Amino acid sequence: MPLPYYVSPEQVMQDKAEYAKKGIAKGRSIIAMEYQDGVLLVADNPSASLYKISEVYDNIALSGAGKYSEFENLRKAGIRHADLKGFMYSREDVTARSLANAYSQTVGTVFSQELKPLEVEMLVVQVGDNGRSNEIYRISFDGSIFDEHGYAVIGGKSEAVQIVLKERYKEMSSLKDAVSLCLHALEHVTSQKLPLEGLEVAVLARGRAGRKFRRVPASEVRQILA
Amino acid sequence: MPLFSDEYHNSSFFDYLVQHRPDLTPSGRGGHAPASSGTVPDEYRSAAPPVTHGTTVLAIKYRGGVVIAGDRRATEGFQIADRRIEKVFKIDEHSAMAIAGAAGPCIEMARLFQTELEHYEKLEGVPLSCEGKANKLGQMVKANLPMVFQGLVVLPIYVGYDGKRDEGRIYKYDITGGRYEESDYHAIGSGGKDARNSMREHFRKDLSEQDALNIALRALYTAADEDVGTGGPDFVRGIYPTAKVVAAAGIADVEESRVQSVYAALRDVRTKER
Numbered sequence: 001m002p003l004p005y006y007v008s009p010e011q012v013m014q015d016k017a018e019y020a021k022k023g024i025a026k027g028r029s030i031i032a033m034e035y036q037d038g039v040l041l042v043a044d045n046p047s048a049s050l051y052k053i054s055e056v057y058d059n060i061a062l063s064g065a066g067k068y069s070e071f072e073n074l075r076k077a078g079i080r081h082a083d084l085k086g087f088m089y090s091r092e093d094v095t096a097r098s099l100a101n102a103y104s105q106t107v108g109t110v111f112s113q114e115l116k117p118l119e120v121e122m123l124v125v126q127v128g129d130n131g132r133s134n135e136i137y138r139i140s141f142d143g144s145i146f147d148e149h150g151y152a153v154i155g156g157k158s159e160a161v162q163i164v165l166k167e168r169y170k171e172m173s174s175l176k177d178a179v180s181l182c183l184h185a186l187e188h189v190t191s192q193k194l195p196l197e198g199l200e201v202a203v204l205a206r207g208r209a210g211r212k213f214r215r216v217p218a219s220e221v222r223q224i225l226a
Numbered sequence: 227m228p229l230f231s232d233e234y235h236n237s238s239f240f241d242y243l244v245q246h247r248p249d250l251t252p253s254g255r256g257g258h259a260p261a262s263s264g265t266v267p268d269e270y271r272s273a274a275p276p277v278t279h280g281t282t283v284l285a286i287k288y289r290g291g292v293v294i295a296g297d298r299r300a301t302e303g304f305q306i307a308d309r310r311i312e313k314v315f316k317i318d319e320h321s322a323m324a325i326a327g328a329a330g331p332c333i334e335m336a337r338l339f340q341t342e343l344e345h346y347e348k349l350e351g352v353p354l355s356c357e358g359k360a361n362k363l364g365q366m367v368k369a370n371l372p373m374v375f376q377g378l379v380v381l382p383i384y385v386g387y388d389g390k391r392d393e394g395r396i397y398k399y400d401i402t403g404g405r406y407e408e409s410d411y412h413a414i415g416s417g418g419k420d421a422r423n424s425m426r427e428h429f430r431k432d433l434s435e436q437d438a439l440n441i442a443l444r445a446l447y448t449a450a451d452e453d454v455g456t457g458g459p460d461f462v463r464g465i466y467p468t469a470k471v472v473a474a475a476g477i478a479d480v481e482e483s484r485v486q487s488v489y490a491a492l493r494d495v496r497t498k499e500r
Contacts (some may be wrong), residue, residue, distance in 0.1 A: 049351075050353065054348070076349055079241075079345065079349055080345075083239055084250075
C-alpha cells in the first residue's frame with residue numbers, strides 16, 4: 001500500500017473549517033435577542049413543521065443553523081442530557097452553561113477527530129429569573145463557545161445581520177420592538193420582504209410558570225407588530 | 227456526560243434509562259425480571275402478599291372532564307408514617323395520576339412519567355395522544371413487576387382529557403401493566419372498594435363539576451370510615467384530601483378551602499342525623 005501524501009495539520013484544519021463554513025453559509029439566519037420580559041428567537045424558516053428553534057428545558061431553548069440532520073441529532077442529545085440531569089438531580093440544576101459546554105465538547109471533538117466536521121452553528125439560550133440575567137451561548141462549528149450579550153446571530157448571513165443589529169439594538173426593548181428589529185434585520189440582508197408565515201418565532205418568557213418556552217404563531221406575530 | 231453515547235433513536239425517556247442508566251429506573255435494574263427458570267427465586271419471595279397498601283385514591287367523570295382525588299395518609303404497619311402525603315400528581319397540562327402502593331416507588335414512578343411525557347413532547351414537537359400516554363404508563367407498571375415480588379407494589383389510576391374525543395378518560399391498571407378503561411368512575415387502594423360502593427350509589431351521567439367533587443369527597447370520607455389505611459378529613463390539624471380537576475382548559479388544583487367547605491357541610495349533616 002502506498003503511503004499517503006503528507007498534509008500539514010494546519011492545512012487539514014483550514015480545509016475542514018472552510019468546508020463547515022461553506023455548509024453553514026448556505027443556510028438562512030437565526031437571531032436570539034433579549035427583550036424586557038425574556039429572550040426572543042427569530043429564524044428565517046419557510047417550513048412550518050421542520051423547526052430550527054426548540055425547547056430544551058424549563059428556561060432553556062436551542063436553535064441551530066446548518067445541516068438539518070446534524071442539528072436534529074444534537075438537539076435530541078441535548079434534550080436527553082437536560083431531562084436526565086433534571087431527573088437525576090432537580091429541575092433547577094439544569095443550566096444552559098452545562099448544556100453549551102457539552103455541545104462545545106461534542107462539536108469540537110468531531111471537528112478535530114472526524115474526517116467530516118459538523119456543519120452546524122448553535123445558540124443555547126437561557127432566560128434568567130429571580131433577578132438573574134439571561135444567558136446566550138453561541139457554539140461554532142469547531143466547538144468554540146462564545147458568551148453573547150444582548151443579541152446573537154448564527155447562520156448564512158450572520159455577519160451582515162449583526163451589523164444591522166449593532167446599529168439599532170436597544171436594551172430592555174418591548175417584544176414589539178424586538179420582533180420588528182429582527183424582522184427588519186433579516187429583510188435588510190436578504191433585500192426582500194419576508195412573509196410572516198416564513199418566520200419561526202419563539203420566546204422564553206420570564207413571566208410564565210414552569211416551562212417558559214412558547215412558540216409564537218404567525219397570526220400572533222401580526223398582532224404584536226400591529 | 228458524553229452527548230452522543232451511541233446511536234439511540236427513540237423518543238422515550240424511560241426506554242433510554244432502561245438501556246443506558248438502568249440504575250435510575252424504579253426497579254434499579256432496568257425493569258428486567260431476574261433470570262430464572264420460571265419460578266420466583268427465594269430472594270424475591272416475600273412474606274407480604276402483593277396487595278396494595280393503605281390508601282384510597284379515586285377518579286370520577288363529570289360533564290366537562292374528570293375529578294381525581296386521594297386521601298393523605300401514609301402508613302408503616304400499624305403506625306401512621308405521614309399525615310400529609312400527596313397521592314395525586316399532575317403529569318402534564320391535560321393529565322394526572324393517583325397512586326396506591328409503596329410510597330417511594332410510587333412517587334418515583336410519577337416523577338419518571340412526568341419526565342417521560344415532557345421528553346416525548348419536546349423531541350417530537352407534539353404531545354402523545356391520551357391513549358398513548360395511558361399505554362406508556364402501562365409499560366412502566368409492567369417494568370415494575372419484579373419489585374412486586376418484593377412487596378413493592380405500584381398501582382396507578384390515570385386520568386386525561388382527550389382533546390380529540392372532547393371528553394375526560396379514566397384508566398386503571400393491574401400489576402402486570404394491563405390497562406383497562408373505566409367509563410364512569412373508579413377507586414383503588416385498601417379503601418377502594420368502600421369508595422367505589424359509595425360512588426356507585428350517587429353517580430349519574432353528566433354530573434356538574436361541583437357534584438362530582440362532592441361525590442368524590444364523600445366516597446373518600448366513607449372509605450376513611452371503614453378502612454384503617456385511609457385518612458379522613460382532619461378538622462383539628464386542618465388536613466384534607468387533595469383533588470384535581472382535568473378538563474379541556476387544562477388541569478387545576480381544587481383549592482383547599484373548597485374541599486374544606488364540602489367536608490364542613492358533610493360533617494354538619496352527619497352530626498344532625500345522629
